[in-house]
Amino acid sequence: xxxxRLELKGITKRFGSFTANDAIDLIVEPGEIHCLLGENGAGKxxxxxxxxxxxSADAGEILINGEPVHFATSGDAVRKGIGMVHQHxxxxxxxxxxxxxxxxxxxxxxxxxxxxxxxSEKIRKFSxxxxxxxxxxxxxxxxxxxxxxxxxxLKALSQEAELLILDEPTAVLTPQEIESLIKxxxxxxxxxxxxxxxxxxLKEVKAVADKIxxxxxxxxxxxxxxxxxxxxxxxxxxxxxxxxxxxKSPHNPGTPMLEVKNxxxxxxxxxxxxxxxxxxVCQGEILAVAGVQGNGQSELVxxxxxxxxxxxxxxxxxxxxxxNASPRECxxxxxxxxxxxxxxxxxxxxxxxxxxxxxxxxxxxxxxGRGTRKLSKVRENAEKLVKDFDIRTESVDAPVGSLSGGNQxxxxxxxxxxxxxxxxxxxxPTRGLDVGSIEYVxxxxxxxxxxxxxxxxxxSELDExxxxxxxxxxxxxxxxxxxxxxxxxxxxxxxxxAGITEHTNV
Amino acid sequence: MSENKTSLWQRYLSANPVTMSFLAIxxxxxxGAAVIIFSSSDVLHAWTQIFNSPGAIFHAIKVTLDNVxxxxxxxxxxxxxxPTILWHALTTGEDWTAALTPISETLTYAAPLVIxxxxxxxxxxxxxxxxxxxxxxxxxxxxxxxxxxxxxxxxILHLPLTLACGVAAGAFYGFxxxxxxxxxxxxxxxxxLMLNYVVAYFLLYSLxxxxxxxxxxxxxxxxxxxxxxxxxxxxxxATTLRVNWGILIAIGVVAFGWxxxxxxxxxxxxxxxxxxxxxARASGIxxxxxxxxVFLISGGLAGLAGVVQVDGTxxxxxxxxLIGSAGIGFTAITVSLLGRNKPINxxxxxxxxxxxxxxxxxMQAETGIPLDLATIIxxxxxxxxxxPVMVQEIFRLRAGTLHTxxxxxxxxxx
Numbered sequence: 001x002x003x004x005r006l007e008l009k010g011i012t013k014r015f016g017s018f019t020a021n022d023a024i025d026l027i028v029e030p031g032e033i034h035c036l037l038g039e040n041g042a043g044k045x046x047x048x049x050x051x052x053x054x055x056s057a058d059a060g061e062i063l064i065n066g067e068p069v070h071f072a073t074s075g076d077a078v079r080k081g082i083g084m085v086h087q088h089x090x091x092x093x094x095x096x097x098x099x100x101x102x103x104x105x106x107x108x109x110x111x112x113x114x115x116x117x118x119x120s121e122k123i124r125k126f127s128x129x130x131x132x133x134x135x136x137x138x139x140x141x142x143x144x145x146x147x148x149x150x151x152x153x154l155k156a157l158s159q160e161a162e163l164l165i166l167d168e169p170t171a172v173l174t175p176q177e178i179e180s181l182i183k184x185x186x187x188x189x190x191x192x193x194x195x196x197x198x199x200x201x202l203k204e205v206k207a208v209a210d211k212i213x214x215x216x217x218x219x220x221x222x223x224x225x226x227x228x229x230x231x232x233x234x235x236x237x238x239x240x241x242x243x244x245x246x247x248k249s250p251h252n253p254g255t256p257m258l259e260v261k262n263x264x265x266x267x268x269x270x271x272x273x274x275x276x277x278x279x280x281v282c283q284g285e286i287l288a289v290a291g292v293q294g295n296g297q298s299e300l301v302x303x304x305x306x307x308x309x310x311x312x313x314x315x316x317x318x319x320x321x322x323x324n325a326s327p328r329e330c331x332x333x334x335x336x337x338x339x340x341x342x343x344x345x346x347x348x349x350x351x352x353x354x355x356x357x358x359x360x361x362x363x364x365x366x367x368x369g370r371g372t373r374k375l376s377k378v379r380e381n382a383e384k385l386v387k388d389f390d391i392r393t394e395s396v397d398a399p400v401g402s403l404s405g406g407n408q409x410x411x412x413x414x415x416x417x418x419x420x421x422x423x424x425x426x427x428x429p430t431r432g433l434d435v436g437s438i439e440y441v442x443x444x445x446x447x448x449x450x451x452x453x454x455x456x457x458x459x460s461e462l463d464e465x466x467x468x469x470x471x472x473x474x475x476x477x478x479x480x481x482x483x484x485x486x487x488x489x490x491x492x493x494x495x496x497x498a499g500i501t502e503h504t505n506v
Numbered sequence: 507m508s509e510n511k512t513s514l515w516q517r518y519l520s521a522n523p524v525t526m527s528f529l530a531i532x533x534x535x536x537x538g539a540a541v542i543i544f545s546s547s548d549v550l551h552a553w554t555q556i557f558n559s560p561g562a563i564f565h566a567i568k569v570t571l572d573n574v575x576x577x578x579x580x581x582x583x584x585x586x587x588x589p590t591i592l593w594h595a596l597t598t599g600e601d602w603t604a605a606l607t608p609i610s611e612t613l614t615y616a617a618p619l620v621i622x623x624x625x626x627x628x629x630x631x632x633x634x635x636x637x638x639x640x641x642x643x644x645x646x647x648x649x650x651x652x653x654x655x656x657x658x659x660x661x662i663l664h665l666p667l668t669l670a671c672g673v674a675a676g677a678f679y680g681f682x683x684x685x686x687x688x689x690x691x692x693x694x695x696x697x698x699l700m701l702n703y704v705v706a707y708f709l710l711y712s713l714x715x716x717x718x719x720x721x722x723x724x725x726x727x728x729x730x731x732x733x734x735x736x737x738x739x740x741x742x743x744a745t746t747l748r749v750n751w752g753i754l755i756a757i758g759v760v761a762f763g764w765x766x767x768x769x770x771x772x773x774x775x776x777x778x779x780x781x782x783x784x785x786a787r788a789s790g791i792x793x794x795x796x797x798x799x800v801f802l803i804s805g806g807l808a809g810l811a812g813v814v815q816v817d818g819t820x821x822x823x824x825x826x827x828l829i830g831s832a833g834i835g836f837t838a839i840t841v842s843l844l845g846r847n848k849p850i851n852x853x854x855x856x857x858x859x860x861x862x863x864x865x866x867x868x869m870q871a872e873t874g875i876p877l878d879l880a881t882i883i884x885x886x887x888x889x890x891x892x893x894p895v896m897v898q899e900i901f902r903l904r905a906g907t908l909h910t911x912x913x914x915x916x917x918x919x920x
Contacts, residue, residue: 307788328790337788345788350781359778360789368771375769 003030003192004064004081004162006051011060013046020046022218023060028163033185033195035209037202037237039434040404043218044198048165051196052084053077083156084165089148093141097134098123101155126157131187146177153184163194170204176292182208200237200434202230203463238436248446251470254283257334257454258304258423263313263323265296265303272311273299275478281423281454286445288469288486289458291497296478297458298340301427304456305337306330307345318422331360336416340427340458346412349401353393354382356400357415381418389414390440406437413441417448424448425456430464442468462490523846526894529901531858534887539574541882542875546573577875584868585612585861603744608864610749614819616860617752618643618811619841622834623852624763625807627842631767632800633780638683638698639808640835641705642676644828646809647816648709649675651728651823652718654735661734668735669755669813676809677802679705684801688794694801702835710825718823726825737818752818756853759807763849766803776800808835840888859884 006028013021020043028034038044049055051062053071061068064080071077074084091100098119107118123136132150140148149169156164166185170178185195185208199205205212205226212224214236222236234242258281265274274296281287289297302308304315306327315323320333331337339345347356358367358378367378382396391410393403400411409429416424426445430438445468449455459465465472466486473483474496481496495501543549552566583590585608595602622639629636650672659667683697712718713726720727737751766773779786779796787793811834816823828834841859845852866880890897 305788326790326792327788328792331790339788344782344784346785348778348782348785351777355774359785362771362774371771372765372769373771373774 004028004194005030005066006082006163006194006196007063007066008047008051009061009063011047011050011057011062013043013050013055014058020218021050021057024215024218024220026213026220028194028196030162030194031189031192032210033189033197033208035205035212036196036198036215037200037205037212037224037233038215039200039237039436040406042215042237044215045167046218047215048084048167048196048198051077052082052165078159078161081160081162082165083153083159083161083163085149085152085156085167085169087168089152091140091148091151093139095140096136097138097140097143097151097154098136100140100151101136101158103155105159122158123154126154130157130184130191132184144177146173146180149173149177149181150184153188157193161193163196164188165196165198167198168200169197170199170201178204202233202435205233206230234435237434242435242439246442246446246467248468249450251285253285253470254452256280256282257318258425258456259314259316260300260304261314261316263300263303263315264311265299265308266311267299273478274303276313277475277478277480278313279473279480279483281456283422283454284449284452285470286449286455286457286468288465288472289456289475290462290465290472290493291460291475293460295475297460297475298427300475301337301340301425301456301458304330304425305335305339334421334423336419336421336424338412338416338424338426338429340431342409342412347400347408350399352382352397353386353391353400353403353411354378354396356411357382357385357396357418359415361419385414385418389417389444406433409433409437409441413444417444421453423454423456425458427458428460429457430459430461438464462493465493466490526897527844527851527891529897530890531887533890533897533900534883535578537886538879538883539578541879542574542577543570545875549573573873576873577869577879580869580872581862581865581880583865584608584872585865601744603741603747607746608868610747611864612857612861613749613753615864616857617750617756617818618815619834619837619860620753620756620853620856621759621814622808622811623838623841623845623856624759624849625804625811626835626838627845627847627849627852628763628767628773628776628807629800629804630842631780631847632776632796633783634687634797634800634804635695636680636683636698636801636804636808637695637839638680638701638835639804639811639838640828640833641698641702642679642805642808643812643815643835644705644709645679646672646676646812647823647827648712648718648812649809650813651731651816652712654731654817655729655822656717657735658732659734664732664734665737665817668731668817669810672809672813672817673806674809676812677806680801680803680805680808681798684798684805687801688797706829709823709827713823713825720822728823730822731817735817736821737814748819750818752814755810755814756856759810760849760853763852767847767849772799808838811838837884840884843888844891846891858887 008024008026011021011024012019024047036044036047046055050057053074053076056072062071063069069080071080092103095103098116101123102119107115107122109115120136123134126132127134127136132154134147134150134154140151143151153164169181173181182204185197189195197208209226212226212233213220214222214224214233216237216239221239224233224236231242260280261278263274263277264272267273277300279287289300291297299308303310306322306325306329310323313323314321317330317333317335322330322333325333343349348359355378358381362368362373367374367381379396385391386393386396389410391414392407400408403411413429430441433441445455445457457465457468469486471483472486472488472493474481474493476497476499481499481501484492484496549570552569556563556566588605588608592602592605594600595605622643626636626639650668653671654664654668657664679701682701683692683694686692686697687694710726713728718728720729739748739750741747767777775786775791775796778789779791779793783793786796812828815828837859841855842852844855862880862884866877869875869879870877
């Protein structure tokens with residue numbers, strides 16, 4: 001086995017007058033897990049695309065074991081031992097694991113027939129060697145996301161990669177899957193593979209990295225060690241000091257605004273994914289719903305927002321019954337909804353920022369009259385919200401798809417909060433956002449709470465739950481296993497998340 | 507990757523959609539020229555002789571240019587304007603309106619095409635593939651003819667009601683697939699395609715049965731629309747100028763289409779639904795309602811196109827009404843593609859296609875080059891419009907804010 005020492009010297013990549021990477025130096029030693037930390041849009045992905053031969057650099061060189069190399073295509077990079085695991089997987093959903101891994105490099109028998117047995121065997125061998133535990137004969141689309149990612153890793157390893165690039169690998173994973181990914185990465189490093197890990201999540205970076213390089217606005221702004229504090233790393237990344245602690249006034253709940261009673265919701269397979277849940281959210285409080293993904297939180301939110309039929313039970317928003325109401329009726333009853341999947345349910349990427357800011361209120365009297373939209377008013381509204389909510393966009397006419405993930409989320413937050421209604425439900429509102437945006441979104445939620453709104457927050461990030469919530473409801477297999485105060489320990493909440501209810505203090 | 511999607515540099519020297527459309531049209535004509543060259547025995551013969559004598563290559567080039575030039579000149583003078591006729595009229599004092607005949611013919615053909623294309627574009631923009639515009643137009647034509655030929659009313663009532671009948675019939679015929687899709691999920695492509703056959707045979711049936719058939723006729727011809735219901739022409743004295751109020755209606759429809767898609771609240775709902783049905787639902791839009799509205803509007807405009815065709819130009823129906831070689835509803839699909847569903851672009855696209863069709867006929871008469879050349883050019887233009895990357899490579903343009911033409915339609919499932 002040969003090891004790889006990768007060195008990037010002065011890599012510069014310009015797009016016209018915009019410099020995405022500015023003289024970046026980086027060294028990855030063999031067996032090292034090197035983290036590239038930076039906000040969305042800092043130039044991390046551009047740098048990786050240069051390294052993987054997808055872009056050619058305008059200046060600078062790439063050295064492998066001291067020798068300069070040139071990658072005209074990603075094939076060149078693969079031949080030199082660089083493997084990339086993309087954020088969005090490049091797998092054929094209807095093929096088996098083995099077929100996907102050998103795709104393009106198929107082992108063959110006589111008459112050029114693909115040797116599936118040999119392929120499966122190869123996977124089994126790799127899978128055992130690195131503790132990946134993947135069944136070579138499973139069909140990709142039937143596998144959970146975390147396993148699909150392992151298939152991508154396997155694919156890179158089977159092409160004899162010595163350096164693996166993992167581009168934001170945790171964005172799509174559950175906390176458990178993240179843990180096992182971290183273990184896999186450490187095992188790989190121990191066996192001598194180098195890993196370049198791209199992320200903007202401080203916790204993971206600290207958990208996994210040997211060395212950290214922070215980039216901001218295309219430049220290396222510092223290096224760090226996993227022992228550095230989160231605040232230190234965050235302020236390097238954002239370029240100003242960051243307050244990760246949310247400050248809020250004491251809990252002072254008013255009358256209940258959102259009431260859910262004995263709610264039962266079925267999923268596509270007919271399973272009661274939300275099973276007899278009751279709770280209420282009062283004015284001036286944030287109720288956080290914690291739990292491992294897939295325990296019915298998403299379906300609960302969809303049912304409240306009118307996007308999923310209710311089997312039995314009632315949902316009341318500010319005195320109006322909205323179980324089995326249409327999304328329109330829910331919105332009109334006073335619900336603001338920040339959906340879990342912003343690009344699927346929250347935004348129309350092709351439409352402008354201004355249009356997206358009135359997506360669910362196009363007929364409000366200030367934005368339209370007699371069937372005709374008042375575009376100047378729509379623009380005015382957008383200009384104001386872009387300023388108020390610090391949305392970074394070239395103009396309010398730019399398609400919302402051209403914004404970074406954090407700014408896209410700010411568009412949704414701005415739209416929903418500007419509607420100024422009584423109840424806000426937010427599902428995974430900071431998923432995929434960088435530190436600066438998370439801080440901002442959290443502040444907005446606290447502001448909503450302090451202006452006497454009822455906020456229901458669904459999040460699988462325990463940090464977020466603990467720092468925002470006035471009360472924490474934990475969901476497990478469709479039921480609520482307990483409602484605790486944010487002063488409880490993480491262990492207590494962790495047990496409730498696993499369905500263990502002995503020590504519950506409601 | 508995402509850091510520079512709309513950065514400034516991309517807009518400089520970039521291949522913007524307007525430039526690209528003109529280049530696509532230009533390339534379409536280049537392809538057409540190649541077809542003329544390779545199908546003309548004169549041209550090919552001249553090129554086989556180039557080694558026989560020193561000057562033969564110049565002769566070959568001249569023959570080539572003559573042939574291509576004659577074809578395109580005939581196409582132009584046949585569809586836009588013929589200066590020699592005007593000169594002849596001015597020098598001899600004869601009737602000069604003949605010089606306007608080509609453009610009159612182009613606009614006459616364009617009127618229904620513009621209207622139906624706007625309807626199709628609205629359905630595409632909403633992510634629905636209305637393949638049945640042709641059938642909706644035919645039914646509009648039948649209803650309009652029936653009302654216009656059999657009812658006696660003063661013009662001020664008769665004409666608008668005739669048009670309204672066409673709209674209503676088209677809307678009704680569009681509503682069937684719309685309703686089926688909304689309520690049962692039946693795929694609109696299959697339903698509309700099949701309904702085209704139903705209406706084609708209904709047309710024959712109605713032309714051969716007593717109420718609508720021209721009295722005393724055994725062939726598939728309808729009664730003639732009464733003058734009180736006909737769309738007036740602009741030049742009552744010059745019978746060769748057939749251009750009529752249909753083109754004004756078409757311009758009105760373009761204005762409506764522009765307002766509808768860009769300014770109206772319902773059009774905003776349509777665009778949201780077309781671009782992201784999930785977000786539409788989450789934003790409180792009822793997708794079932796939208797599907798039905800789309801087909802009502804798209805079908806209504808198709809019906810209007812049908813009635814404008816019969817009411818403004820032919821004044822009666824025959825068995826081949828609107829069916830022809832490709833059918834106006836299918837040409838409308840390519841025109842909407844060409845115009846990227848933008849009503850104003852669709853308007854110019856429809857004019858271009860009509861001019862190619864009208865000019866092609868004159869070209870065939872004058873040079874013997876088959877009318878099919880016009881179809882080849884139309885197809886090539888659409889091909890280039892649909893593949894901007896190829897055009898960009900051919901002209902070495904900087905990458906711009908281009909996207910391949912999106913039809914926005916969903917797959918066959920659902």
